[in-house]
Amino acid sequence: MKKLLIYSIFILTIIVFGSSCEKLDLQPTSSTALMEEQVYSTYQGYHGVFLKIYSAMAVAGQGGAGGNDVSWDGGRSVYLRSLFWVQEATTDLIIYRTGSGYGIPSTVTLNWTTGTEFPQYLYYRAYIIIALCNEFLRKTEKNVMEKYGVWDSAKNEVEYWRAEARFIRAYQYYLLCDLYGAVGWVDDSSPNGTYPVQKTRKEIFEYVEKELLEIENKMMPSNKKIFGRTNQASAWFLLSKLYLNGQIYSGTSYFDKALTYAKKVITDQNYSLSPQYIENFLKDNNTSKEILWAIPTDTDKMQGEGVTNYLLKFPLSNYMFNFVDYGISETWSSNGSLNTTFVNKFLPEDQDFDPTDPWCDKKKDKRALLLGGPKTATYKANGSVDKPALVKENWKEGSAFITSVINYGYTMTKWRNVTKDRAKSTPTKYSNIAFPMFRIADAYLMAAEAILRGTGGSRAEALSYVNEVRNRAYNSGPYSSTSNVANGEITDSQLTLPFLLDERARELWTENWRRSDLIRFGVFTKGYNWEWKGRPTSGETNHVGQDVDDKYNLYPIPQNDILYNPNLNQNPNY
Incomplete structure (x- = not known):
């Protein structure tokens, strides 16, 4: 059995991290392994556990480049690389060489099975983070912190810490809902060592919605934002994303709510599009006002x-x-x-x-x-x-x-x-x-899509959102500069859902949204094909893509989890 006991992690070792007032600093400042009692006996220890929740999305484990929290290779299974593989590498974006092994050929051609490695990585990484969040929430109850003598030194920050831990946990469940559908559920009220109970995809959707609505006003306000940490605008963004995909996850459309929360992000005066698109993807992108949340x-x-x-x-x-x-x-x-x-x-x-x-x-x-x-x-x-x-x-x-x-x-x-x-x-x-997890440009495009799908708002409003993004892309209109070559604006007749799907590809490529977009638009498995999609990887000379089974709209739950947890059932046709 793999070394990740993801549901009942007992934190015996933890790295203590330092922080900056302007930018979340995830790097270790001490390599000393501390027992639980030592970790939670100081403010610094609590703060270190809090930042471990974030750092788990940036590094493989507690040993630098060679460290790992799972038994797979720490390089290829690290969180954001795993997320890229399940959300981008299976789409019309990229093709990968077949000689790399690890199930790469079957993953990129949509031929994976329950034993293919890459679709499993994100699943296990997400549950590790959920376990970290659950443990942190248990240890930040007031009576527990008073027992450790830390309440007085941390009480002014602990509400934000707890809200952010709940947000990160909700985000993991959002991804699990999106990628795997009906999954095992466990939270900080669950006794250690118990098997998670499988909830339906709709129930996971409702749980994420409930969590985000409860913490929305407990999160750090965006005018106090710290680069690398989440805040109130992050909750609005994820609610909009959740509602935009609500019909897929729950069978009910929530486009009106998707628009409401996208507009909350758009109208937040603490965020705006960067003058240049590429500024979001350079090493000083911590200066960008466009990025709502990033992993440094x-x-x-x-x-x-x-x-x-x-x-x-x-x-x-x-x-x-x-x-x-x-x-x-x-x-x-x-x-x-x-x-x-x-x-x-x-x-x-x-x-x-x-x-x-x-x-x-x-x-x-x-x-x-x-x-x-x-x-x-x-x-x-x-x-x-x-x-x-x-x-x-x-x-x-x-x-x-x-x-x-x-x-x-x-x-x-x-x-x-x-x-x-x-x-x-x-x-x-x-x-x-830093990797930009959420950008305000995406909120503009989500708002436009929600309007086109029949919610409130007008086509003129939707067009203005799309043209805001395109003007910045072309450095035209209010973003005009010396590099302007053409006008980026489109007309009302050009604004269609297929155009918007392509616009999302142009704006957000490599940012881990493409698979979800293709599924929401109904073209991931059928009706739209790209090179090598659905083709066998052994001896196949025909590169023209073809339709695949609809089962590939979800990844399989890792077979080891099915074997070890009697509460779990596999996704259909796997």
Whole structure:
């Protein structure tokens, strides 16, 4: 049995973390393993446990780059990398090389089974975090803190701590509801050692809704925001996201409520779109007013192969440093590339990379942060190339599902370990880029979608939300700058749900929403296909995607959990 006893974690060791008044600092300040009584005997100990809840989404475990809270490889199973795999790698966004193992081929082609590793990682990571939250909530009851002699020193902060722990727990259940449907449920009132009872998908939806509504006014107000921590606007955002998907999760539509909470985010004066799209994906993105919640990282003190370090390295080869300053010192030799279907969502004139324009300022849509060039690119004697030797097609005619994707398919320049002043970087091994979990741009698009689906509001209002996002993308209208090439606004006749699905792809690619979007629009398994979707990975030469069984709208519950917990039933047809 795997070493993660996720439902009844008894915290015997914990790293004590420090914090900054302006930016959540998740790195360890002490490597000393402390017994429970020692941990909870001081304010610093309590604060360390609180920050462990956040850090569990950033690092694999308590041992730096080599540490791990689960028995799988700490690099490939780290939380945000796992989330990317289940929400982005299974969609029209990317293709991954088959030689990587671990169930990668069956995952990216929508052929996974109950034994495929990648769909299991996020499941176990989420329950570890739920267990941490439950334990923290038990230990922050007033009578417990008084017993440890900590109440007086922490009482002014503990309400925020508890609300944030409940938020993080609700977010994990939101993901479990979205990805796996009916799952086991346990909270801080559940006795340690008991098997979780399986709740229906609708019941999990209702639980998340109830939790978020209860803590909405207990969260830190957004005018006191600390980068890396959640606050009241985070709760509004997640409520909007929950309600937007409510018909999928519960069978009832909640588009009116999705609009209400999206507008709460939009009208919050403490947040606004960044002047430049790319500023949200650089190492100083903690200065962006657009990001509601982010997971920070640090090249020296939070080393590991997850968070944005993974997004930087997996699609790159070293020769690509000839064109773009990525700010890192190593790559993973092009383990993946962008799907041609995704690249084609951008204007044809914006798709190819211009070596004289590494920041894509000359493009109309500045979100087309793509690295690729014509087949005529040539390598020079010194190892450099005049243009990226990448073709847009991520297949080779007549060849089976490719084991090496180098030169097949474009890659990306969206994530860069550099600052927005564009000063030449000193490359580092690990990323300093915080991962933006929630952005206000998404709230604009959620509001527009809710209106188009028939709730309150007008088409003119929906159009204004979409054009706000597109004007920033094109640096036109109120976001006009010297890099403006074209007007990003669309007309009312262009505003349709299919257009909005594509707009979400252009705006939010690699940010872990794509699978959920495709399911909500009814096109994840059938009716819309991309390269290699549904194709066998052994000997298959036909790259044209095909419809797959609707069972793939949910991932299977890991078989080990089915075996060990008699209360759990597997999802249909697995």
